[in-house]
Amino acid sequence: MRPLLMKGHERPLTFLRFNRDGDLLFSCAKDHHPTVWYADNGERIGTYNGHNGAVWCCDVTRDSSTLVTGSADATVKLWDVASGRCLYTFDMKVPVKSTEFSVGENLLLITTDPFMGAPSQIHVKRRAKNVEDQEDDTLLTIKGPQGRINRAVWGPLNKTIISAGEDGVVRMWDAETGELLEQREAHEKAISSLALSPDGSHFITASADKSAKLFDTRSLEVLKTYQAEARVNAAAISPLLDHVVLGGGQEAQNVTTTSSRAGKFEAKFFHKIFEEELGGVKGHFGPINALAFCPDGRGFASGGEDGYVRMHHFDPQYFTMKA
Amino acid sequence: MAAKVRWGDSIDFDDEESDQEIEAVDDKSLPPIQVLGPDEKGIKTIIEYSFNDAGQKVKVVKKVRNKREKRSKKVLERRNWAKFGDAKGLGSEQEHRTMVSTEEIWIERRGLQAEKEAAEKKAADPLGQLAQQGNTSLMVCRVCGKKGDHWSAQCPYKDLAANSGDFGAKAPEDGERPGSSSGKPGTYVPPSRREGASAREGSEMGGGRGGRGRDDNSIRVTNLSEDTREEDLQELFRPFGPISRIYVAFDRETKQSRGFAFINFVTREDAQQAIRKLDGYGYDNLILRVEWATPREAKG
Numbered sequence: 001m002r003p004l005l006m007k008g009h010e011r012p013l014t015f016l017r018f019n020r021d022g023d024l025l026f027s028c029a030k031d032h033h034p035t036v037w038y039a040d041n042g043e044r045i046g047t048y049n050g051h052n053g054a055v056w057c058c059d060v061t062r063d064s065s066t067l068v069t070g071s072a073d074a075t076v077k078l079w080d081v082a083s084g085r086c087l088y089t090f091d092m093k094v095p096v097k098s099t100e101f102s103v104g105e106n107l108l109l110i111t112t113d114p115f116m117g118a119p120s121q122i123h124v125k126r127r128a129k130n131v132e133d134q135e136d137d138t139l140l141t142i143k144g145p146q147g148r149i150n151r152a153v154w155g156p157l158n159k160t161i162i163s164a165g166e167d168g169v170v171r172m173w174d175a176e177t178g179e180l181l182e183q184r185e186a187h188e189k190a191i192s193s194l195a196l197s198p199d200g201s202h203f204i205t206a207s208a209d210k211s212a213k214l215f216d217t218r219s220l221e222v223l224k225t226y227q228a229e230a231r232v233n234a235a236a237i238s239p240l241l242d243h244v245v246l247g248g249g250q251e252a253q254n255v256t257t258t259s260s261r262a263g264k265f266e267a268k269f270f271h272k273i274f275e276e277e278l279g280g281v282k283g284h285f286g287p288i289n290a291l292a293f294c295p296d297g298r299g300f301a302s303g304g305e306d307g308y309v310r311m312h313h314f315d316p317q318y319f320t321m322k323a
Numbered sequence: 324m325a326a327k328v329r330w331g332d333s334i335d336f337d338d339e340e341s342d343q344e345i346e347a348v349d350d351k352s353l354p355p356i357q358v359l360g361p362d363e364k365g366i367k368t369i370i371e372y373s374f375n376d377a378g379q380k381v382k383v384v385k386k387v388r389n390k391r392e393k394r395s396k397k398v399l400e401r402r403n404w405a406k407f408g409d410a411k412g413l414g415s416e417q418e419h420r421t422m423v424s425t426e427e428i429w430i431e432r433r434g435l436q437a438e439k440e441a442a443e444k445k446a447a448d449p450l451g452q453l454a455q456q457g458n459t460s461l462m463v464c465r466v467c468g469k470k471g472d473h474w475s476a477q478c479p480y481k482d483l484a485a486n487s488g489d490f491g492a493k494a495p496e497d498g499e500r501p502g503s504s505s506g507k508p509g510t511y512v513p514p515s516r517r518e519g520a521s522a523r524e525g526s527e528m529g530g531g532r533g534g535r536g537r538d539d540n541s542i543r544v545t546n547l548s549e550d551t552r553e554e555d556l557q558e559l560f561r562p563f564g565p566i567s568r569i570y571v572a573f574d575r576e577t578k579q580s581r582g583f584a585f586i587n588f589v590t591r592e593d594a595q596q597a598i599r600k601l602d603g604y605g606y607d608n609l610i611l612r613v614e615w616a617t618p619r620e621a622k623g
């Protein structure tokens with residue numbers, strides 16, 4: 001395959017997300033401009049200008065009308081996807097690491113970093129149907145553990161919130177009361193990302209302990225472990241085949257001190273069930289920070305420390321590839 | 324074709340029209356664009372003519388396949404969005420933000436390849452074991468002509484044979500070929516006619532089974548599904564016996580399987596067995612048809 005190289009960001013990529021139809025790709029980077037691209041030809045549609053810090057995370061509504069971004073400039077912004085206009089700004093006072101719409105998009109999940117002695121926090125905010133009615137009040141605040149929460153997602157039917165962070169522990173919280181329901185000390189090192197399967201029944205975590213793990217969403221039981229050769233920064237679950245893809249590589253600060261081959265900046269495909277490595281896709285000049293599968297499973301995008309987004313459309317051979 | 328055509332010339336020749344047509348039309352005018360098809364595979368052929376920098380007429384044949392994709396209305400609507408933010412006012416051409424990778428990237432299957440090689444070795448082993456049982460003529464040393472003991476490469480007399488052709492002379496006495504007489508010294512004898520080659524030829528002829536060539540052990544498999552690959556056929560037919568060749572027919576243009584394949588077995592008995600067992604066998608929801616491949620003489 002010949003991937004599309006999308007050079008829109010001047011700083012390392014942090015997050016990638018497709019809309020539900022799979023025709024738009026949203027990319028976030030440490031530069032301040034989240035960007036939207038056409039996924040099939042890689043054409044840049046526009047940038048969402050307004051943040052003053054690294055943008056860590058984004059989410060888009062099911063109808064692809066509204067985008068939410070969370071940034072280290074301590075704000076969460078709602079955007080009109082088509083025009084790039086900022087609709088609303090939540091002032092969180094502390095840097096934001098992750099944000100996500102709930103199922104039904106009436107609620108918004110925001111995690112904030114530990115800052116000035118305060119612990120990391122998970123916030124739930126109400127999203128108004130009309131942007132004019134949008135209010136800033138918080139429905140629920142969960143005082144998190146020490147250490148940063150790198151990613152939090154909604155559990156089934158918005159009843160739970162699942163968070164993963166620097167302490168390597170996956171936690172499940174009650175989304176109504178904020179009570180800690182379950183926790184699993186799964187990884188030895190920090191968990192850098194967490195991605196749900198398309199049906200939400202299981203999720204995958206990527207960790208600096210050079211492994212990725214598959215969890216059951218309801219019980220937090222560890223179902224599978226995928227062993228990589230270098231730290232894993234991102235992971236995604238294929239919606240089409242029983243594959244998962246892991247991305248990572250050695251830490252960016254060490255890149256210049258070792259040979260390029262030691263980097264292992266590959267997107268590695270594993271069989272989801274057999275935990276076998278299927279193959280690797282090379283290309284990035286630095287560690288992979290973000291991964292996302294097309295919603296139809298016929299391609300995937302990877303974002304690297306090198307500032308490039310690489311959009312891969314699979315060859316026919318991929319679909320007949322045998323384990 | 325009286326003059327010799329150098330390779331460089333021949334390439335030019337391919338690109339240009341034939342001489343005949345150049346005479347027929349005026350030098351300045353170009354024939355109209357011809358569009359042929361689309362044929363049953365949906366391939367349209369477009370023939371265009373143009374002048375190149377050297378003033379020569381160039382014929383360009385393009386083959387195009389149209390693909391229809393379903394898109395939702397919303398997606399089509401989003402196609403027409405105006406650019407905004409940093410991309411405002413810039414078309415895709417002016418932007419130079421996106422390029423297609425110049426290098427082809429494959430999913431490298433490193434861990435798996437090693438496994439595959441190991442599996443191939445395993446598959447090769449029973450072949451050797453079979454030969455060691457002595458009931459086949461599969462393992463015949465080309466150097467000393469000994470059967471079922473070692474392959475030619477491992478022959479203990481290999482070095483000696485290179486110095487003198489003597490060990491060739493000890494080969495089994497089936498060398499009735501004309502060139503086998505080591506008549507005039509200094510004349511060139513092709514390797515296949517040399518004395519030492521007799522043993523090899525014997526093995527290639529399937530152990531001289533009634534003088535049948537290996538084409539005769541070839542079977543044709545039709546009504547295969549489009550995504551059947553060589554490996555699948557290997558898996559399906561290997562249990563019947565050693566296979567010397569598998570050929571799956573692919574369409575040159577569409578790169579799709581044409582639904583038939585040829586399989587050559589080492590022995591005729593195995594091929595017969597495969598036909599008996601697999602003709603009418605259900606594979607990938609299709610009923611296979613397995614039969615002897617028609618010999619080449621019958622075609623012409």
